[in-house]
Amino acid sequence: MDRILYELTESVRIAMAQVRANKMRSALTGLGVIIGIVAVTLMGTAIRGIDIGFNKSLAMLGDDIVYVQKWPWGNVEDWWNYVDRPPMKPEDAVALNRIFDGTVNSQLQLAVFSDARQIAVKAGGESVSGVYTTGANADFSQILVADFEEGRMYTATESDAARQVCVLGFDVAHALFPGRSAVNQTVIVQGQPFTVIGVLVKQGSFLGLFSMDNQMIVPLGAYRKYFGIRDDNTQIQVKVKDKLKLQEAREELTGALRRVRGLAPGERDNFSLNGGDGFKKQLDPIKQGIAFAGLFITGLSLFVGAIGIMNITFVSVRERTKEIGTRKALGARRRTILLQFLIEAVSICAAGGVVGLGVTYGLCLGVKTAMPSFPLEFSVSLVATSMIVAIATGIISGFVPALGASRLDPVVALRYE
Amino acid sequence: MTPPAPVESRTVRPVGPLVISIEGVTKLYHMGDETIHALRGVSLEIHRNEYLAIMGPSGSGKSTLMNMLGCLDTPTSGKYEFSGQNVASMVDDELADIRNREIGFVFQTFNLLARSDALKNVELPLIYAGLPPQVRHERATAALESVGLGNRVHHKPNELSGGQRQRVAIARALVNRPSIILADEPTGNLDSKTGVEIMELFEDLYEKGNTLIVVTHEESIARHARRIIRLRDGLIESDGPVD
Numbered sequence: 001m002d003r004i005l006y007e008l009t010e011s012v013r014i015a016m017a018q019v020r021a022n023k024m025r026s027a028l029t030g031l032g033v034i035i036g037i038v039a040v041t042l043m044g045t046a047i048r049g050i051d052i053g054f055n056k057s058l059a060m061l062g063d064d065i066v067y068v069q070k071w072p073w074g075n076v077e078d079w080w081n082y083v084d085r086p087p088m089k090p091e092d093a094v095a096l097n098r099i100f101d102g103t104v105n106s107q108l109q110l111a112v113f114s115d116a117r118q119i120a121v122k123a124g125g126e127s128v129s130g131v132y133t134t135g136a137n138a139d140f141s142q143i144l145v146a147d148f149e150e151g152r153m154y155t156a157t158e159s160d161a162a163r164q165v166c167v168l169g170f171d172v173a174h175a176l177f178p179g180r181s182a183v184n185q186t187v188i189v190q191g192q193p194f195t196v197i198g199v200l201v202k203q204g205s206f207l208g209l210f211s212m213d214n215q216m217i218v219p220l221g222a223y224r225k226y227f228g229i230r231d232d233n234t235q236i237q238v239k240v241k242d243k244l245k246l247q248e249a250r251e252e253l254t255g256a257l258r259r260v261r262g263l264a265p266g267e268r269d270n271f272s273l274n275g276g277d278g279f280k281k282q283l284d285p286i287k288q289g290i291a292f293a294g295l296f297i298t299g300l301s302l303f304v305g306a307i308g309i310m311n312i313t314f315v316s317v318r319e320r321t322k323e324i325g326t327r328k329a330l331g332a333r334r335r336t337i338l339l340q341f342l343i344e345a346v347s348i349c350a351a352g353g354v355v356g357l358g359v360t361y362g363l364c365l366g367v368k369t370a371m372p373s374f375p376l377e378f379s380v381s382l383v384a385t386s387m388i389v390a391i392a393t394g395i396i397s398g399f400v401p402a403l404g405a406s407r408l409d410p411v412v413a414l415r416y417e
Numbered sequence: 418m419t420p421p422a423p424v425e426s427r428t429v430r431p432v433g434p435l436v437i438s439i440e441g442v443t444k445l446y447h448m449g450d451e452t453i454h455a456l457r458g459v460s461l462e463i464h465r466n467e468y469l470a471i472m473g474p475s476g477s478g479k480s481t482l483m484n485m486l487g488c489l490d491t492p493t494s495g496k497y498e499f500s501g502q503n504v505a506s507m508v509d510d511e512l513a514d515i516r517n518r519e520i521g522f523v524f525q526t527f528n529l530l531a532r533s534d535a536l537k538n539v540e541l542p543l544i545y546a547g548l549p550p551q552v553r554h555e556r557a558t559a560a561l562e563s564v565g566l567g568n569r570v571h572h573k574p575n576e577l578s579g580g581q582r583q584r585v586a587i588a589r590a591l592v593n594r595p596s597i598i599l600a601d602e603p604t605g606n607l608d609s610k611t612g613v614e615i616m617e618l619f620e621d622l623y624e625k626g627n628t629l630i631v632v633t634h635e636e637s638i639a640r641h642a643r644r645i646i647r648l649r650d651g652l653i654e655s656d657g658p659v660d
Contacts, residue, residue: 002547002549003544003545003546003547006544006547006548006549006550007544007545010541010544014530014532014533017532017533018532021532322528323528323530325528326524326528326530327541327545328489328513328516329487329489329516329522329528330516330517330522330541330542330545330589331513331514331516331517331518331542331545331546331593332513332545333509333510333513333514333545334509334510334513335510336545409490410489410490411484411489411490414489414524414528
């Protein structure tokens with residue numbers, strides 16, 4: 001046991017001396033590994049960044065909210081199966097809530113009807129177009145994922161009375177009222193004045209596609225009165241009591257909806273239950289595809305680095321054939337020689353890994369300061385993974401030449417010039 | 418080159434127990450279609466406290482016999498026992514262990530590790546023997562002192578003269594207290610004056626009870642030994658004491 005330890009120490013010492021003696025060669029070989037590690041770890045940070053951004057976006061939808069709509073999310077090829085479905089109606093939400101209340105141990109908490117469209121909003125000389133305006137009653141506050149930056153949600157009384165009040169998204173509020181509070185100010189929507197009673201905190205964009213901060217929420221009564229309800233866009237958002245029992249809740253909801261819609265057994269559902277988890281199912285394969293392709297392509301550069309290591313180990317074995325013979329004559333076993341060359345290859349790879357990680361870290365910091373929205377995420381697990389990858393690269397690429405060295409015939413090796 | 422006259426006063430130590438016993442050893446090499454009979458049936462015995470020279474022209478099987486004696490190679494057929502152990506049937510790592518414990522090598526080209534100082538070079542066999550650092554340090558230092566290099570322990574090979582390098586190599590051969598010291602043309606890369614010094618060191622080692630085998634093609638070197646074995650065409654031509 002001690003012997004292995006002494007041999008290891010000796011091997012490390014020799015490897016260090018060897019690297020020092022061939023600085024240029026080791027540096028160039030290490031560079032191959034560095035480039036490989038930088039490429040792979042950068043890809044890793046990007047994949048992780050995308051993942052985190054994606055999860056953040058999904059959280060905006062609410063992980064305990066089921067969206068009941070006429071159309072399913074995502075692409076529909078058999079549109080004719082959906083086009084004739086009845087739209088969601090405010091009465092449906094009322095009926096659903098009655099069923100939830102009447103069900104023992106219901107997994108469903110609340111159903112809220114809403115309609116939405118994009119409308120221009122003005123105040124003073126400023127105007128914001130395409131504001132995603134939702135009309136819903138006061139219960140919508142329980143569906144809302146975002147917190148309030150200031151102000152509040154309208155009350156049930158205000159909602160039921162169809163008061164002309166509104167809650168603004170962060171960007172809308174700050175565009176219309178730059179540098180001052182929007183609360184208690186008046187905005188004009190399609191010629192109608194609405195009093196701002198609340199502003200939401202900044203949420204960012206959903207999958208980088210559309211901004212969650214470019215929105216406005218008004219009481220359903222006022223929405224219906226001035227903008228009208230368009231059947232195709234209506235939805236009922238249902239809040240689930242326990243997000244861990246989402247599947248159970250969806251089954252219960254399907255049953256409740258079929259009752260409300262009066263569907264006979266055997267008739268197909270004429271509504272779609274949408275939500276973040278469905279999105280996830282659709283996007284996961286794409287995400288995995290990106291990750292796989294990205295890691296494969298960047299892995300190629302690491303592979304080139306590994307070839308460099310293998311090559312240099314072959315050269316090293318060749319150069320030191322006589323030394324190998326001498327060591328064997330003095331009593332080095334196969335294992336000793338194998339270890340010595342493996343450690344040399346691994347040292348170069350490990351050093352390359354450390355430098356590569358440093359470079360990646362620097363690049364991440366640089367990118368983060370220059371483009372804060374760019375999805376890069378440096379992590380401890382990345383450090384561990386890339387060091388393991390670097391060391392594994394050393395072992396794998398050093399193994400064949402090191403094995404060759406360990407099996408050299410001492411007589412032949414001693415005679416080698 | 419005239420052989421020096423044997424020194425009148427030199428001692429012949431009584432031989433000790435049997436160390437090496439070789440019987441009917443042959444070695445075949447295959448070079449393409451050709452089969453080379455390097456050894457054609459060699460038998461000899463070597464005892465402790467012997468000082469032996471092996472001579473022969475190139476192609477006589479001298480190097481092959483040396484590799485065999487040094488457990489670097491195994492015979493094609495025949496019997497080889499080293500201190501009672503059957504070497505002929507040993508595998509690589511067993512041979513490595515027996516070389517480490519029983520044999521000290523001295524090479525014509527010194528074969529020191531260029532990037533290690535004298536002390537580290539001498540410690541190498543002790544590392545393979547699994548000895549702890551402080552024991553290695555003590556024994557390596559003592560070995561270097563015994564060859565007169567106590568003041569050169571931290572010199573690298575390129576900071577030493579040829580004779581000093583060979584002394585480091587001899588210290589390395591001695592350090593693990595082997596049964597035999599096997600020297601292959603130990604003066605081949607040295608000038609004659611330094612060569613004489615190295616042979617004096619060998620004489621000294623012999624006096625102290627070491628067993629020496631010197632392989633050489635130089636009569637003058639061989640005559641330092643007490644017994645000379647001459648090889649020709651893979652067979653022992655003569656084996657006897659130095660007259």
